Amino acid sequence: MRSTVLGASEGAAPSAGNDAGHSGxxxxxxxxxxxxxxxxxxxxPGMRNFLVRTLGPRAKxxxxxxxxxxxxxxxxxxxxxxxxxxxxxxxxxxVEWLTEQREIGFFSDAILMTAYADLDTAIKALRAxxxxxxxxxxxxxxxxxxxxxxxxxxRLRRENHVLRHELRATSDHVLLRDKLIGYxxxxxxxxxxxxxxxxxxxxxxxxxxSGTGKEVTARSLxxxxxxxxxxFVPINCAAIPSEMIEAELFGHVKGAFTGAQAARDGLFMHAxxxxxFLDEVGExxxxxxxxxxxxxxxxxxxxxxxxxxxxxxxxxxxxxxxxLEAEVEAxxxxxxxxxxxxxxxxxxxxLSQRGDDVLELAExxxxxxxxxxxxxxxxxxxxxxxxxTRYEWPGNVRELRNLIERTLILGKFPAEFRDxxxxxxAQAESDETLDEMERRHILAMLHKTNGNRNEAARRLGVxxxxxxxxxxxxxxx
Numbered sequence: 001m002r003s004t005v006l007g008a009s010e011g012a013a014p015s016a017g018n019d020a021g022h023s024g025x026x027x028x029x030x031x032x033x034x035x036x037x038x039x040x041x042x043x044x045p046g047m048r049n050f051l052v053r054t055l056g057p058r059a060k061x062x063x064x065x066x067x068x069x070x071x072x073x074x075x076x077x078x079x080x081x082x083x084x085x086x087x088x089x090x091x092x093x094x095v096e097w098l099t100e101q102r103e104i105g106f107f108s109d110a111i112l113m114t115a116y117a118d119l120d121t122a123i124k125a126l127r128a129x130x131x132x133x134x135x136x137x138x139x140x141x142x143x144x145x146x147x148x149x150x151x152x153x154x155r156l157r158r159e160n161h162v163l164r165h166e167l168r169a170t171s172d173h174v175l176l177r178d179k180l181i182g183y184x185x186x187x188x189x190x191x192x193x194x195x196x197x198x199x200x201x202x203x204x205x206x207x208x209x210s211g212t213g214k215e216v217t218a219r220s221l222x223x224x225x226x227x228x229x230x231x232f233v234p235i236n237c238a239a240i241p242s243e244m245i246e247a248e249l250f251g252h253v254k255g256a257f258t259g260a261q262a263a264r265d266g267l268f269m270h271a272x273x274x275x276x277f278l279d280e281v282g283e284x285x286x287x288x289x290x291x292x293x294x295x296x297x298x299x300x301x302x303x304x305x306x307x308x309x310x311x312x313x314x315x316x317x318x319x320x321x322x323x324l325e326a327e328v329e330a331x332x333x334x335x336x337x338x339x340x341x342x343x344x345x346x347x348x349x350x351l352s353q354r355g356d357d358v359l360e361l362a363e364x365x366x367x368x369x370x371x372x373x374x375x376x377x378x379x380x381x382x383x384x385x386x387x388x389t390r391y392e393w394p395g396n397v398r399e400l401r402n403l404i405e406r407t408l409i410l411g412k413f414p415a416e417f418r419d420x421x422x423x424x425x426a427q428a429e430s431d432e433t434l435d436e437m438e439r440r441h442i443l444a445m446l447h448k449t450n451g452n453r454n455e456a457a458r459r460l461g462v463x464x465x466x467x468x469x470x471x472x473x474x475x476x477x
Contacts, residue, residue, distance in 0.1 A: 032151040037079060037271070040064045041071040041094065042086040042113070051084060054140040055147065068097040075101065079272065079311045080108050082150045084143070085130075087114040087121065095121070098128040105253050105306030107265045107474040111143075147345045158231060158270045180216055181364060182357030186349040190217065197344050198224035203296070205341050206319040208348030211396030214319040215279060217346060222275040227315055230274030233267050238283040245288050250295070256305025268312050270300045275315045281341070282322040284331055293337045316341070334424050351393040351400065356459065358388050361397060365404040375408050387417035389393070389448050442470055 036059045040051045048064045056062045062154070063078070065071035067089060073106055074080075087094040098110055111128040125133055131153065132146045180187055180194075195205065198221045206214045212287045215234060222232045240248050251266030268276060284292065295301050296316060300309040318341045327333035351358055362380065380388070381462055407413050440459065446467075449455040453471075457464045 007195050026242055032155060033148055035060050035081070036081045036147070036151055037061045038063070038147065039071065039074055039078075039080040039083045041068070041083060041089075041097075043067060043089045044086070047086070047113075050140075051143065055144060058144070059147075064184075066093045068387060071097070072101070073254055075106060076308060077311070079313070081154060082147055083108055083110045085110055087112055087125070088116075092176065093261060095124045095128045095130075097275075098125075098130060102129045102263060103265070105251075105303045105308040105310060107251065107263065107269060107303075107310070109154055111146050111150060113138075119448055129181070132291055158265075158272075160348060180213065180220055181361050182354055184349075184354040186354060186358045190346060190348070191220075193344075193346055194220050197221070199226060201315060203316045203341050203343045204318065204346060204350060205324075205344070206317065206346045207324075208319075209319065210321050211398035212348035212350060213223050213397055214321075214348055215277065217348065218275070218277040218279075218317045221317055222277075222315070225275065225315060227274050232275045232277065233271035234277040234279060235267055236279045238280040242285050242288070245284070248292065249288075250291070250301040250303050251306075252304035253306050256303070260305070263303075266301065266303060268295065268314065269310065271312075271314055272312050275317060277317045277319070279319045280321065281318045282320045282324055284330075286334065289334045289337050293334065296337075296340055343359065351396040352391070355455065356389065358391075358393070358400060359385055361400055362388055362404055365401050369405050370408055373405070373408055375411075378412060380413075382419045384413050386444065386448055387413070391417065439470070439474060442467065446471075 009093070038055055038059050038061070040062065042048050042049055042051070042064075045066075048066070052062055061078075063074055063080070065074055068091065071083075071085075083098075085094040085098060089097075094112055094114075098106075098112075109131045110129060111132040111134060112125045113134050113136055114125075115136040122133060131150055134143060134146055180191060194217065204218075204221060206217050208214055214215055219232060220236070222228060235249070245258075247264075247266065247267050249268055251269055252260050253263055254260060254263045278292075281292075295312070298309070299313070300311050302309045324333055324338050324342070328335045328338050350428060351361075359380075366377050366380070388400075395402070398467075403414075403417070442456070443458040445460055446453065449459070453467045454464055457467045460467075
């Protein structure tokens with residue numbers, strides 16, 4: 001806790017009410033102030049007016065309360081990033097009110113204002129959970145700096161919690177979360193869908209096999225939305241034990257259960273203003289599904305053990321590798337939750353259906369992983385490229401990344417990824433005619449596409465009629 005006191009070097013301290021106009025808006029108070037929601041609790045109209053005139057032009061929203069009852073009602077209705085609280089008020093002190101609010105589920109930072117800077121008040125304020133301490137009278141830049149410190153502290157705390165959660169919850173390599181790679185028709189269509197729905201608040205359901213890039217798509221949705229500067233919080237529902245999932249999602253108050261030695265925000269609150277990505281949502285128990293449905297519909301969460309529901313401002317993105325419609329029919333997934341989250345559906349294609357995207361991804365992994373491992377890149381000749389495009393990839397992009405890493409360690413591609421047909425063609429390249437080269441190349445592409453002439457024509461950049469005409473002429477020879 002900090003104590004902000006006017007020093008002798010500042011000269012005569014002006015009253016709180018006549019200093020509000022002396023410091024104009026500027027970057028010195030941090031980039032988060034203009035996005036902040038602030039509650040002022042003070043029984044003196046002059047002080048409330050001063051703080052509103054100081055903070056109002058700089059913050060996203062500023063509310064004021066004349067007493068503790070009014071402040072409690074506002075906390076029940078809205079989320080506030082910072083509460084600025086006077087200690088001496090009629091009926092109940094600020095420290096007493098703050099203590100009560102912490103017990104029933106209040107997680108935001110609080111700044112205590114007081115005219116009496118005695119040690120006992122400071123100790124009580126610290127125990128009540130105040131994070132800053134401002135001594136009256138004070139200048140406008142002092143309260144602005146105190147608010148900026150709170151906001152910066154809140155941002156760092158949330159980022160730290162989210163990063164720790166990601167490290168615990170996922171084993172996916174960071175390369176899998178870069179961006180959507182490839183130019184296959186399926187990926188192009190997904191890019192167009194993302195560009196269309198990203199600016200909207202619509203909930204999105206992403207389905208697809210494991211390793212097809214569902215989280216990459218979710219991050220792209222977030223990056224292109226108006227929430228891009230706010231947190232993106234991924235949650236693997238299958239990785240959190242069922243007995244802990246509610247506390248992880250919604251938070252808990254002190255003493256809510258054995259081991260809850262302090263109150264803690266849930267991941268919903270850490271994603272405040274941003275995007276919450278619930279991966280493997282089909283793994284949630286029916287009881288948790290019910291609570292999730294209520295949170296999505298009301299945009300409010302109740303921490304475990306709390307008497308208050310906290311409002312949240314979130315964009316929801318869900319993902320699953322299961323057939324949720326079949327799960328609904330089997331009674332393992334709530335039908336009302338399914339219809340609530342399935343507003344917009346994006347289906348990720350398996351890697352085996354994405355054509356030459358596998359080669360682009362392989363080259364990306366080869367370049368980045370070789371630098372990370374400190375080894376030379378392994379060349380991908382024609383036979384390897386043919387083998388990569390021919391393979392079915394049951395593990396999708398994740399399996400491809402693992403293959404490239406294993407190849408870099410061993411210094412060569414496994415034998416099963418070398419295409420004999422392509423090897424024979426490569427050996428004949430040196431002394432073949434132009435017509436023979438054309439024939440070999442078209443036949444090799446037909447071999448890679450399992451005889452699909454439309455796909456072969458697309459990859460070669462020619463018409464289907466050209467492929468048909470060439471094949472007919474070769475059959476007549």
